[in-house]
Amino acid sequence: MSGFRLKTGGLIDRSQTRTFTFDSKKMSGFAGDTLASALLANGQSLFGRSFKYHRPRGLMSVGSEEPNALVTLARDGVQEPNARATMVEIFDGLKATSQNRWPSLSFDLLSANQLAGPMLQAGFYYKTFMGPTRKAWRFYEPLIRRAAGLGKAAQKPDPDRYEKINSFADILIVGGGIAGLTAALKAAEKNARVVLVDEHAEFGGYHRGDPREADTIADLLVRLKSLDNVSMLPRTTCFGQYDGGTYGLVERVSGHNREAMQFAPCERYHVLRARHAIYATGAIERPLVFPGNDRPGVMLADAVRAYALRYGVSAGRDVVLFTSHDGAYKQLSTLQDMGVPIRAIVDTRTAISDIAMAQVAATGLQLITGHTVTQIHGHHRIKRISIAPFDPYTSAVNGKERAFECDCLGISGGWTPSIHLTSQMGGAPEWDETLHTVLPGASNGSWSVCGSVAGYFDREDSVQSAEQTAEQVLRKLSLSRARKALAQPERKDVLNVGPVWSIKGAVGNAFVDFQHDVTADDILLAHQEGFLSVEHLKRYTTLGMGTDQGKLSNINGLALMAEARGLEIPKVGTTRFRPPYTPVSFGSLVADARGSHWRPTRRTALHSWHLDAGAEMIDAGLWKRPRVYKRGDEDLEQAYIREARTTRQSVGIVDVSTLGKIAVQGPDAAGFLDQVYSNAFAKLAVGKARYGLMLREDGIVYDDGTAWRLSETEFLVTTTTAQAAAVLEHLELYLAVHWPDLKVHVTSVTDQWAGASVAGPKARAMLSSAMPSIDFDNDAFPFMAIRHGKTAQGIPVMLCRLSFSGELAYEVFTPSRYGLAVWEELQAAGKPMDLVTYGMEALGTLRIEKGHVVSSELNGLTTAEMVGLGGMASQKKPYIGSGMTDRTAFQDERRHQLVGLVSKSDASVLTGSHLVRSPVLTTPCLSLGHVTSATYSPAREKYVALALLEKGRDLIGRELYATFPLKGHHVAVEVVDPCFFDKDGERMHG
């Protein structure tokens, strides 16, 4: 192909030059050019290398269906791969590079792949790397991945800004060609709220740049722009239709305009809800399948027309058209007048219509009917072609080849309606025998079609169908009272397609899917090997699975399969299109929800204190919690050991504000909790708290916590930090659905209370000094009692003598707004007593030493019995889960049991290790259980762990091995009771 800029024509602004680079080579174009049109005008014929064979590829199309001309755009240190050159508008400073070639586009070492063509045929990967040779995949994968591929993703975060908006409309119109514009105007004039989108920079669709239609388009646009109930969105792709009238649109706001980018987002994602959609999505031209049809210089016939009319570019210096229908004869004289050097038309049909004949006669170009192109000569560009007589009835070459000089071949086998969006919402495409193409199937009522997507290839019929469709939709939405519906026009066969799916007798690689290098022979091979269903064919050959979703290849692939099976095309079936219509950037879908905006961050009232105290913070769900407060050059382990040890020696304090807290209020509150917890609650005295266990209906442990009885009718229920929201929903569900008669309200009060736990032998002395008005004497404030009072400075507090660490301990709650003040008072009171502030790590250490279970042990598989809480399952009352606790599977003696482990050496035990009998690390070996939590225990001065172990309680005293093959970690452990420290609870009760 040796394209060049024509002297006149096109929608470009020839007074505005734009300079850009392609593979570092400086080039220029005009405002209004796409990268494709500008490169074509610069004489570029080679645009990329194919996916598998690295074959040189040129420009195939003028629109978003482009399979070959994919480029990487570089901008401010980031890159956007796989941009279609046909959709990229050029601007000063644009940097584009070709893809999938090494070391350069014109000299690609990996193109040796094409010599090995048969090796990479359909099913190559399945045949080569499944079964006995599977191991070879590990060796070859990196090589194959380098050889076969598209552009490379950027390695750095995307610096561009994206945004997302929700919008609403009565009618969404997709496609701004004459049909879409007509439907939009008709709907808007009836006051419907209309959103009109088109993926191109300018409206006009197929007729953009056509001088005969310029006035019509301009007039429609002026009238539409004067109406404020129409929202017109150019450069906007409707990529999917979803349930309930939801549509995904991506608007390219400023990616094409460097200056605007400083102020506007790069792309905007619209979630549009519309009462109805009208798809005026047009049609896409279909290539012909013949040997060499992928060589640079072969392009769609209509692309030749469109590059001239829209961009003032001739696709070649010596152009031949090759077709099987009348559509390719359109506007031949216009093109000739503009200076596009079209020399001849090769038509597979033996006879053409009078209209087409008249067009040929007017231009005087050579018409060769009853012929086919059999080969393309030239590697990086066409040097000449071979043509031969062709019998359209047998689809075979039936005469001698002869050479024909040209440098550009425009091909067209017909037009395929763009039914992608209609097929997304259930409309199975239907084959039309007369038009030799697919049409949208039946609508589910949410969408309608008009124009060429509906099969109206005649200009006047297309406009009439748009008016009729708009009227029908307006009536459906009660926006029009017109009594008499307009009639849909008859579908006329204006193209006179003489279908040609394969050229028998022509030898060589005839490509069906250009992007994925699927040839006609691949489809025949798939058929021979028994892949008859189109869905299997698609997956086996990867036909239509590229980024272009087979926009050019689907129908040809389907027809070839039908031919191979000796069936009519409709009998073979079609594959369904799925969103997105064209690739959508992750950036636009994510929009602002990135970094710290990805999800909310929850901070306790004491957050700033923790930071000032040098806490290392860690995520606990949405919460930020202190992990350790390192001193000097302590490492993590040294820090948590010091914190835990000091707590057991004197006193420690930890922020427990993140605990889930639910107010359970109402006359039936006690009875409700009695059914919610597996242990008894009805008789809990006012002013006392109790540890409680919740099961799921299937008898598995759900959550644990405490319930504080604040009055006859009021409880404060605490849950684990992680399950706070889930437990609230659980309680709400039972109140709403299963026990609607109970008079109970549940309210989350997690954020209303700040909490601290003060634990250790000096806790009583410390709190007595901080809250002199409260009597902390063991008899006056017994274990599990609740007290209300004030701090020395008069701040209200609520205390409960609860212990998670096994020490004498109190939880101190105060309204969140006082949280920091109370915490600082407690810190001051603790100073003379060697108070230590501890974090999550030491909290874990203290609870592991006491054998308390958390989510690591309550993992959705464990019963109360397994974790040693069997005594908390009441036999006297029904509760959630009681119906299933006696089932046989729960009695199985192989069910794991919670045990403790003590490392027999100085080596730590890793969480996630499996427990095995083998003294040496071997795989595979039988796992008897696994380690759920592990720590260094300052109390035992050993590494210890909790584990779930088969027949665990029987194995106490035995030696096993905790193995972690991935890390090569294997340690001898002794199985012990899960409570490592103060089993009788003397410290906590003291």
Place this chain on the structure above:
Amino acid sequence: MLILCPNCGDRDLSEFSYVGDATVQRPNPPEARPEDWQSFVYHRQNPRGPHRELWQHNGGCRLILEVTRNTLTHEIVGTKVAGPQRAGSGT
């Protein structure tokens, strides 16, 4: 997809979460046999067509709704407050 909340009006699906099958009835503990519990916990009809489901408007008013949804077309046929209707619920 929109779900009609009797309190809040038509709201986006993302404000709701699915909380269970509305067609199963929790057994009454004193009389319930093990097979009743088995059926309540595990057995589901999975119909093709209209199906009654429980959804909670937990991104809004927290009401639990009974939603009738067509599992084939995803169309939401109707919504109402879950559970037996209580008179004069002015809360």
